[in-house]
Amino acid sequence: MKFTVLAQDGEARSGVMNLTNGDVKTPVFMPVGTYGAVKGITTNVLSEVKAQIILGNTFHLWLRPGVDIVDKFKGLHRFMGWNRPILTDSGGFQVWSLGKLRKITEKGVFFKSPLNGDSLFLSPEESMKIQKILNSDISMVFDECTDWPISKSQAYDSMQLSLRWAERSKVSFGEKNSLFGIVQGSMFEDLRRESLNGLINLKFDGYAIGGLSVGESKDDMLRILKSLVPIMPQNKPRYLMGVGTPEDLVEGVLNGVDMFDCVLPTRNARNGWLYTKYGNLKIRNARFSSDKAPIDNSCGCPVCGSNFFYSRAYIHHLQKINEMLGSVLTTTHNLWFYLDLMRQMREAIEKKNFSSWRQDFYYKRSVGV
Numbered sequence: 104m105k106f107t108v109l110a111q112d113g114e115a116r117s118g119v120m121n122l123t124n125g126d127v128k129t130p131v132f133m134p135v136g137t138y139g140a141v142k143g144i145t146t147n148v149l150s151e152v153k154a155q156i157i158l159g160n161t162f163h164l165w166l167r168p169g170v171d172i173v174d175k176f177k178g179l180h181r182f183m184g185w186n187r188p189i190l191t192d193s194g195g196f197q198v199w200s201l202g203k204l205r206k207i208t209e210k211g212v213f214f215k216s217p218l219n220g221d222s223l224f225l226s227p228e229e230s231m232k233i234q235k236i237l238n239s240d241i242s243m244v245f246d247e248c249t250d251w252p253i254s255k256s257q258a259y260d261s262m263q264l265s266l267r268w269a270e271r272s273k274v275s276f277g278e279k280n281s282l283f284g285i286v287q288g289s290m291f292e293d294l295r296r297e298s299l300n301g302l303i304n305l306k307f308d309g310y311a312i313g314g315l316s317v318g319e320s321k322d323d324m325l326r327i328l329k330s331l332v333p334i335m336p337q338n339k340p341r342y343l344m345g346v347g348t349p350e351d352l353v354e355g356v357l358n359g360v361d362m363f364d365c366v367l368p369t370r371n372a373r374n375g376w377l378y379t380k381y382g383n384l385k386i387r388n389a390r391f392s393s394d395k396a397p398i399d400n401s402c403g404c405p406v407c408g409s410n411f412f413y414s415r416a417y418i419h420h421l422q423k424i425n426e427m428l429g430s431v432l433t434t435t436h437n438l439w440f441y442l443d444l445m446r447q448m449r450e451a452i453e454k455k456n457f458s459s460w461r462q463d464f465y466y467k468r469s470v471g472v
C-alpha cells in the first residue's frame with residue numbers, strides 16, 4: 104500500500120491510503136462489521152453514509168461461517184457484497200476477552216470455543232492464514248492484548264511476547280496486501296517506545312496502538328498518545344484501535360492519529376442513544392414522543408436530511424416497540440455523524456483551521472439537545 108500525507112496542521116494530518124480495493128482518505132473512522140455485517144445496514148447504505156473502509160473480525164468469521172465458505176468467494180468482499188477496502192483484526196483481542204477460558208503459550212493461544220466448547224488454537228501463523236483467505240486490504244499482526252491494570256514486569260513480558268509474535272506474523276504473512284504492527288506496553292511510556300522501535304525494525308505498512316480503551320482513565324490514554332504518536336513513523340498510517348467517543352476521535356486526530364474503529368455509534372444506535380452536533384440524545388425519552396423535528400436538523404444523513412425526513416416522534420415510536428426499522432434508522436444516522444465528523448476534520452486540517460474547528464465542536468456539543 105501507499106500512504107501520502109497531504110496536509111498537516113500542528114500534529115493533526117490528512118492523507119490518503121491507496122489500498123487494493125480503493126483509496127481511503129484519512130483521518131478515517133471504520134464502522135465495525137463483526138461477522139461481515141455492520142448490524143442492520145446494507146452495503147448500499149454504508150456507501151450512502153460514505154463509509155470508505157470497514158472492519159471485520161477474524162476470530163468471529165473463523166468460527167462462523169468458517170474460512171472454507173469465505174474462500175469459495177475469494178474473500179470477504181464478494182461474500183458480503185462490499186467492493187471497498189476491509190481491515191481485519193487478528194483475533195488477539197477476542198481471544199483476550201475470553202479471560203479464564205484461554206491458555207497462552209509461546210506457540211499461541213489454546214482456548215475453548217465460546218460456541219460449542221471445542222478445543223481451538225490460534226497463533227500468529229493461523230491468524231495470518233485466515234486473514235489472507237479473508238483477503239483483507241489491511242491485516243493486523245496477532246498480538247497479546249495486555250491485561251489492565253498490570254505490573255510493569257508483566258507488561259514487559261507481554262509486550263516482548265507480542266513483538267516475537269509480530270515477527271512470526273510478518274514472516275508468515277509474506278507480501279500480500281498490507282500488514283500493520285500493533286504497539287503494546289500498557290500505560291508505561293518506555294515500554295510503549297520499546298515496542299514501537301521493535302516493530303519499526305520489522306518494517307510494517309502501518310502502526311496501530313493497541314491495549315488502550317481497556318478501562319484506563321482518559322488522562323492515561325492521552326498521556327500515552329502524546330508521548331507515542333509523535334515518534335511513530337511520519338510516512339505510515341497510525342491507527343488507534345477500539346476508540347472511541349466523538350470527543351476521543353477529535354483528541355486522537357489532534358495528536359496525529361489517522362485511523363479509528365469502534366462499536367459505539369452502531370451499538371448505541373440500537374439502544375436509542377443518538378449523536379448530534381449539539382450533544383447526545385436518548386430517543387426513547389418521553390419528551391420526544393410527539394417531537395416533529397428530525398434527529399438533528401443540521402444533519403445531512405438519509406434519515407434527517409431529505410425533505411420528507413423521519414421525525415424524532417416516529418423513531419421514538421419504532422424504538423419503543425422494538426421495530427427493527429428503528430435500529431436501521433438510528434444506525435444510519437449515527438454512522439453518518441461519525442463519518443461526517445471525520446470529513447469535517449479532514450477539511451479543517453486542509454484549511455489549517457483545525458484548532459478553531461475543535462473549539463467550535465466542543466462549544467456546540469455542550470449546548471445540549
Ligand SMILES: [Zn+2]
Binds near residue numbers: 399404405407436
Ligand atoms: Zn441524521
